[in-house]
Amino acid sequence: MPTVICGCYYLVDSTERYRRHEKHYLPLVSSSFHSRILSTTSSTVLTQNFTNPSPSEPVKECIYEFPLYDGVSVVKFTCRIGEDVLHGIVKESVDAKAIFDSAVAKGKTAALLEQAPQAADVFSIKLGNIPAGGKVVVETTYIGELKAHESDGVRFTIPTSIAPRYGSRSDPTTFGSVRAHAQHEGGVQIVVDVDMPTGSSIKGLQSPSHPIAVSMGTVSTASEADPAMSKASATLSLGSATLEKDFVLIVQVKDIGTPKAILETHPTIPNHRALMATLVPKFALPTCHPEIVFVADRSGSMQGNIPMLVSAMKVFLKSMPAGVKFNICSFGSSFSFLWPNSQSYTADNLAEAIRHVGTFDSNMGGTQTFEAIEATVTRRWSDLPLEIMLLTDGDIWDQDELFTYINQQVEETKGNIRIFPLGIGGGVSHSLIEGVARAGNGFAQAVQNGERLDSCVVRMLRGALSPHITDYSLEVKYEHEDDEFEVIDKVTDGMKILLSDSEESQAPSKALDGKEPTISLFDSTANLEPDLGASRGPTLPTISPPKLLQAPNKIPSLFPFSRTTVYLLLSPETYQRNPTAIVLRATSAHGPLALEIPIELLPSPQDTIHKLAAKKAVQDLEEGRGWIYDAKDQKGILIKDRYPSRLDELVTKEGVRLGEKFQIPSKWCSFVAVAASGKEISKREAGDKYNDDGYASCIEEEAESDGDLFDLPSEFSRAPHATLSEPSTRAAMTDTRSYTPYASFGVQAAKKMPPMRGGGGFSGRGGSIFASPSSAHARYISPPAAPSPSPPPPAATNSEVDSTGREPLEKLHSIIALQDFDGSWPVDKAEISRILGFDVGENPQGGNKSPWVTVVMVCYLEKKLADEKDTWELVVEKARAWLVDTVTIDLEGLEKEAAKLVDRT
Template sequence: MAYNVSSPPGFRRIPFCGCWYPPPQYYSGSKYIGPPHQNSKSYLPLEDMEAHTVIKDVSSRTVLTQTFLNNTAGPIKGLAYSFPLYDGVSVVSFTATIGDIQIQGLVKEKQQARREYNDAVSKGSLAGLLEQVPEASDVFVTSIGNVPAGAKVVVEVVYVGELKHDAESNGIRFTIPSSIAPRYGQTPGSVAGSLPLNTALASSKAADAIRITVDFQSPEGCIIQQIQSPSHPAAVTIGRTTDMPTTSFVPNRGSATLLLGSTNLDKDFVIIANVRDADKPRALLETHATISNQRALMATLVPRFNIAPTYGEIVFIVDRSGSMDGKMQLVTRALTILLKSLPVGVKFNICSFGSRHSFLWPRSKSYTDDNLNQALKHIDTFQADFGGTELHDPVKVTISQRFTDMLLDAIILTDGQIWNQESLFSIIRQATETHKCRFFSLGIGSGASTALVEGIATAGNGFSQFVAENEKMDRKMIRLLKGALTPHIDDYTLEVKYKSDDDDFEMVTAEKAAPKADVTLQTASAMMVT
């Protein structure tokens, strides 16, 4: 199933999220034979959503709770719940409460988890299954079976992750994604039925239907200087978290709160915090709660190397597919900064892509005033008129027509709406290994796929940045360009030595979860334990 992404301006594409169920004709007895057609699905109304995040140093732990109501006249056999997560997080807990019964997820092998879920549903038992979509690691799908009429479905997902650096503010950036836009290309069968394109999600109008709280707990001596949200009018407090008395003031504590009277979060909720000395190297060591001699280590450092820049070839690969409608002004602003900041001596080119692709010049040209002006006039004509999103061919052609006597650095600007990500990453990894190419990425707009944008940078030995509407971007663009101009480092090694009683490490004690009823949980996310 390929989606028409060259839709007319103003066409609203409903985000990839929601709690839905297929009609009876998609069942043969008790066996689900879906997925249903896009327009045939029905949605449960979302009554309430709450997210509470605790940020310690450069890591976060979020508890996301959403409440749905089965307002149908009978039980639902195959309820599905699809939701987005930021790339790089690990799901550590999944709980579904249906009426008075609570079930908790257990991590099991994928096929075994599916078998046990199907067996439970066929027997009429309550069951749930959480799966991470392999084609896009920022999409999770939960299947919940046999929901009684009139029952409330409360889903709680707990996930942890490492925060991102925001180059514009030189702070730490935390995002709660509101949605994942429909992706172009063949949709994986496991989620094909959960991509609502033109069916509105039911939502309540209750006061404070959305409650998002972010508490900051910085290390001793790391003063929180500023907390801001470029996306929403959040209430910010410096000096205390939400669980502290109102008279308290601790300089390394802070909080941000967002309350909305609707369950529709229109765009990603972004929080940026500036913490003094946040860029100092540090490490966190966590001991396992039940297994002896098992630890997990997370090290954070901001490398600062005094290395002279190199002047090779830089190609800007720009997404002009239909999904970029409304975002081309951001693209033009970003490219203008990048182009005007190029140094004399570098060669550059611009590749536009969608269902087709084209280059400004057959091969990259040297940076001169005339070539710069030609490039600036070219980007002023940009529109989201290239059809679907096909990124493989422009990447392949960029690699094949490079100057073999120069190093190639590519900067991809995209909103990241494709499914077949891993094959693209393989192309990029091969180019970095065989031809010493390097790839950077810029995520454009709210809802950009973090799995794709950050996956490009990881596979290409570069790094990524994100920019949304109404955000400043000058420093982000300069950082991207500086990264592309640094010499290519073929290999490096990081050696960490520690002792269990070393005072330089902050010991984190894991909390034990109370035992709950068993249900299978399958996800690709996992904590790495050494």
């Protein structure tokens, strides 16, 4: 089936027997993306130009479909049809559709932007009354957060295809098969400007998906200016690209930032503020020993990805520590397990699993993800935490069913289930993998065709081995009003909702004696006419949102290599107090954790953080979570338990409130635009009546500014950021091998173990949408635990073919494949010498040869393959653990001898 791409089509009657309609596409004249990356967020303007080629036939209604990255917020929608300019405004979907339909019926030009009900990352725009020969220009502006990439970068993705992301559907009005001419031969133009905070240094830009041309030191929109290492620009080196796969750009940045909390005041909503906190935590706790199940997609669409999948699975299996139980589930149209239940990680079971992975092929039909996940959960060992590694190219519709199931299982097991999805290929559904990760308390990653999975799977495995941290909570500290006490608001305190008297009065009234009054079965004054108002059902209870609305409502699991962003929408009730810091707290089996982050105030009103916060809150509601699920009345009864039959309506009401207030489209709200003169738009305010044209009579200027969404004063981003590993932070840390049970999110701690060359864990970087106005950094509440020793600078890695005729990656996989189950390497010097290209010789200290060979292999990985650390890190940790447990000789001396041997090669 041809790839379904974004395009603009209309339906005509078909003469074919089994098809009532056929899609005809408007020619795509041009298409362009202009994106700006600022720290860890992005703003993108998508512009597409179409034309109605008919000189005499107008198009009454056509549909424009396009994908967006999961979680982005559409903040502006403009459509030009001929001479008409349409500016969109967000209304409840029912109202928006009524405005659109009425305008089209009256012959007016109109547009309607909607989110697909089956997938949150696919949008469609209906365009009405396109004149013959008319030109159509659709411009959509959206903002969003960026994914962290390894330890010092961000990953920016522009989805360009709708399928095979989801496959075909039979509905001719949505996403059926597509004619090849739907794609413009000239492709798409992409420009990405990168503007990092002053003090940050961009190390490089690269794209694993498309060839690009990079300009360092400046951005595309800049006039003559002095070059800065914090700026760069990337364009497609061929000028344009076809819409066959997602565009991916990786930006590597030195010292991208520290934990930050930014407070924004809304420019038009009175007394309303929003706060955004971002961090990539730095902490290390002793690893746990869970049950790990690899759920591998072997459907037909995985055909080109199987070799990459097999290679990654072998790294997975070799990197696991002793003490875990594991299993492999393969799925497509059906599913199958290697063993009926997960087995212990032993030498024999590892060998069987390696043989099983070697038989993988893309021969299991379609993609039925739900059944595979459900079977994995059903077969779990109930006394162990379950960690699911989902590897898929993500070809499913109707994601809500899967999200709902995962939400329920996580809640029922009290968070004892985590899911880590890895999307593979150019058409991955980011909505699917990110949604599964949010529901499953894990984190998601994605790789394009041809990208290496090795470092991704090791990062996922390290996440699965991280202990479960629970009871996350957020507090806001305010300025002291006097010297006697400090004001602190806990987000959880706002979950008790005071219902109005009208809701309480719905309960049966009682007489003075405490008994309910008796109703007569024959009342001559009774009105027997039906109450038409009551026939519509009882009115929904009035439930005011909390004064601190947190999004996401439940803080996701924190991992020391994954960025977490949490938002707070502060109601006018808090406006008289000045927030000074936020405090993040959590609990682990090894002790409590906490981090305090000072709040920085933006110098001028903006609404970017408000829109990102509202989108995150709406996303919660769409996926079956959100504050309303945890809200309680004044008696402590959950609102969802008090009104179980009305919960869906309450959720919808809240989704509409957020969408209309902050102008965010969702499954409940849509952008609607009706042609008017100049920059005027049609808008129906609350209480307005439709006029005889079918839409609201209220006309006003466009609410959204045409200016830059991220326009900040230049002096706001001048100061360099302080790092969490400054000498002043480490001054009190003396015992580098101690483990402090009361840990901090921002400092690495380690249980008693020998220092590991090259560091003991991932050290991610985080950042904020805005630069910090000062060098202030996070203050830690807990006594900081000792950090891992700073690693020495890695030796230069030879990326070319060496004397053995092997490339580094091929050699790395050979070394990992040869490692024994317990972490050691065998005493087969001939095989070792063949792989390394030199003779390892005898143990210089005499005795057992295996420790010597193992030390040489570890030293070789650290010195010669330092650039591949993300892949071999857990392998080396396992080897060092074996050396510590089994060796009674001078290990430090062996390491020195091995270093000399490796350095001579």
